[in-house]
Amino acid sequence: MAVTRFSLLGCGMALTWLMQSHAAVLPQERADAMYHSYSGGGVSIDGPSILLRKQIGNSVSVSANYYVDTISGASIDVLATASPYAEKRTEHTVGLDYVRNKTLMNVSYTSSDENDFNATTYSLGVSQDFFGDLTTLSLGYSKGSDEVGKRGDESFSEQAERHNYRLGLTQVISKNFIVGLSLENIADQGYLNNPYRAVRFLEPESERGFRYETEAYPNTRTSNAAALTANYYLPYRASIYAEARLFSDTWGIEADTYKVGYIHTFGDDWIVELRARHYSQSKADFYQDLYQRSEEFNFRARDKEMSTFSNLSLGFSVSYELRFSASAWLKKSSINLDFDHVAFDYQDFRNVLADAPVGDEPFYAFSANITRLYLSVFY
Amino acid sequence: MQLRTFPCKSVGRMLLFAALALLNIACASIEPWVQPYERDNLADPIMATNRNPVATSYTHHAYQAREGARGAEGGAGGGCGCN
Amino acid sequence: MQYFSTLKQARSLITLMLSLSLLCITGVHAADKSSAVMAADFTLASKAHGNLRLQEQIGSVVLINFWASWCGPCRQELPLLEEIQQQYADLGFTIFAINVDKDSSKADVLLNDIPVSFPVLFDPDSKVSELYQVKAMPTTVIVDRDGKVRFAHLGYKNGDTDKYQHIIKTLLRE
Numbered sequence: 001m002a003v004t005r006f007s008l009l010g011c012g013m014a015l016t017w018l019m020q021s022h023a024a025v026l027p028q029e030r031a032d033a034m035y036h037s038y039s040g041g042g043v044s045i046d047g048p049s050i051l052l053r054k055q056i057g058n059s060v061s062v063s064a065n066y067y068v069d070t071i072s073g074a075s076i077d078v079l080a081t082a083s084p085y086a087e088k089r090t091e092h093t094v095g096l097d098y099v100r101n102k103t104l105m106n107v108s109y110t111s112s113d114e115n116d117f118n119a120t121t122y123s124l125g126v127s128q129d130f131f132g133d134l135t136t137l138s139l140g141y142s143k144g145s146d147e148v149g150k151r152g153d154e155s156f157s158e159q160a161e162r163h164n165y166r167l168g169l170t171q172v173i174s175k176n177f178i179v180g181l182s183l184e185n186i187a188d189q190g191y192l193n194n195p196y197r198a199v200r201f202l203e204p205e206s207e208r209g210f211r212y213e214t215e216a217y218p219n220t221r222t223s224n225a226a227a228l229t230a231n232y233y234l235p236y237r238a239s240i241y242a243e244a245r246l247f248s249d250t251w252g253i254e255a256d257t258y259k260v261g262y263i264h265t266f267g268d269d270w271i272v273e274l275r276a277r278h279y280s281q282s283k284a285d286f287y288q289d290l291y292q293r294s295e296e297f298n299f300r301a302r303d304k305e306m307s308t309f310s311n312l313s314l315g316f317s318v319s320y321e322l323r324f325s326a327s328a329w330l331k332k333s334s335i336n337l338d339f340d341h342v343a344f345d346y347q348d349f350r351n352v353l354a355d356a357p358v359g360d361e362p363f364y365a366f367s368a369n370i371t372r373l374y375l376s377v378f379y
Numbered sequence: 380m381q382l383r384t385f386p387c388k389s390v391g392r393m394l395l396f397a398a399l400a401l402l403n404i405a406c407a408s409i410e411p412w413v414q415p416y417e418r419d420n421l422a423d424p425i426m427a428t429n430r431n432p433v434a435t436s437y438t439h440h441a442y443q444a445r446e447g448a449r450g451a452e453g454g455a456g457g458g459c460g461c462n
Numbered sequence: 463m464q465y466f467s468t469l470k471q472a473r474s475l476i477t478l479m480l481s482l483s484l485l486c487i488t489g490v491h492a493a494d495k496s497s498a499v500m501a502a503d504f505t506l507a508s509k510a511h512g513n514l515r516l517q518e519q520i521g522s523v524v525l526i527n528f529w530a531s532w533c534g535p536c537r538q539e540l541p542l543l544e545e546i547q548q549q550y551a552d553l554g555f556t557i558f559a560i561n562v563d564k565d566s567s568k569a570d571v572l573l574n575d576i577p578v579s580f581p582v583l584f585d586p587d588s589k590v591s592e593l594y595q596v597k598a599m600p601t602t603v604i605v606d607r608d609g610k611v612r613f614a615h616l617g618y619k620n621g622d623t624d625k626y627q628h629i630i631k632t633l634l635r636e
Contacts, residue, residue, distance in 0.1 A: 032433040051433045058619045132411025133460035184450030225450035233420040247448035255448035263425045281447050325575040372434045415599045416562040416591040422532040461599045462617035
């Protein structure tokens, strides 16, 4: 058996790292119970999300999350082609975190189920602190598999697979300033469209002047996203943050996201946040609101997520913290309300429900309210 | 313990190993410009990128389900730097 | 490309590297008396004991602990340090818990819930933290009866206070 130069290199690096052995910390122990709600565009989705996290010994932390989406009403895509429906999606996640010196490792498993779609995801992550804990490098990998079904069509069964690769770097710049860089590459393959979405094409003889047919997407997609974040602590107990994210993929979608926020505290107990977020994207290469004829191109999409649009969100959060004795079992609890109002504006997706000549319908726009009400306890 | 003599072409690789090991040791000795006892502001929960993970992951999901872009949403590191 | 011709040689090198690394990370034994250095002297204001000077403690074993209100592991360690103080106080031992919060009143956030009998000293300008080159939060330094540093430990994990007790017992017997 030979000892290669790389294992020697590995031993050498491990030795120098061991010499400066003090450690990173596990995520804080907590339990959260949240009610979430999305309401807008004809759709109402709400439900609970429960998280439990417990530390075991010095090095291990386990967590479990139970999440439900109860969907009622119908979005414009559904209203255009079908009728309102009610549906439920349940998601379970279990995770394990392990800390050893300056390295934090985590694994997790997520399973999402609804009557016509099941997805499972396995994730791995590792993060390492360097330079006196001023720099943290993290790497992550996830593998997801989807099983796509279709209500009303027992024989319909498709698969999709997804691989995510993440790289993160956070750097403490000063006592009050921390910046982060995040990169993620996602590669999907398989059946990547929504079986309920349809494209429309001109057909003058038909009742409405157009007809529908199912979408046809490429069976691979690779995307890259890069985000830069900054958090700055102000001279009084408050902070500001900003984030910019750039995205592009092999379907031709280019998107950018900008976020800013201000967090203010009142005394020891109240935390208030104000934020704004702007998102804009350009359409997928194969997106068109109206095609000239059936199967005009090999790939066709009319899902509004693939169109050219932008959205603006304005939101606030309010938290009230209750601190108990530091030596009691329950150390702190907080009650929180997060609210965002988001307005979507489409630039090449038309509202077919409007009474207008085919191809001249007004562009669609809608707004929605996203609410999160939750109680957190720390032990 | 006896090591075999190395032929010339592996000198490059040896130098790479030596450079990496030196960098590792040198990096270990860069003095942090924010000392561990100066991290009180960074440790404040209002500076955490992910103060409420349940709410944050739901928010990311709500946007991602309606937007074409995905990825690079997480944040890590910073904070207390304890232990 | 092979460096070693036998498995035995590979094993010896790995054992050597592992034992070197173990030497670096274990600290459960007090440093040798002859090679120990004098603990740097300092005077700081304390919560209830007036100004305290380290050199005036010569003759007692002193456990210096650097802690802050915002440091999670420090919060866990404090009640356990009180237990140690109760156990060894009559044998010539004291703890100097140096609080490094910029705003010293933050120390009361913990002290109101965890009453301690040992002196809590305040180092808001980080002068003593710099003097002792504190590299992690918390940091514990144990000084013997002659004022020499015999043990240093970075961070806190469950079970660390057992290590401190072992060292304190050894130093008290000297």
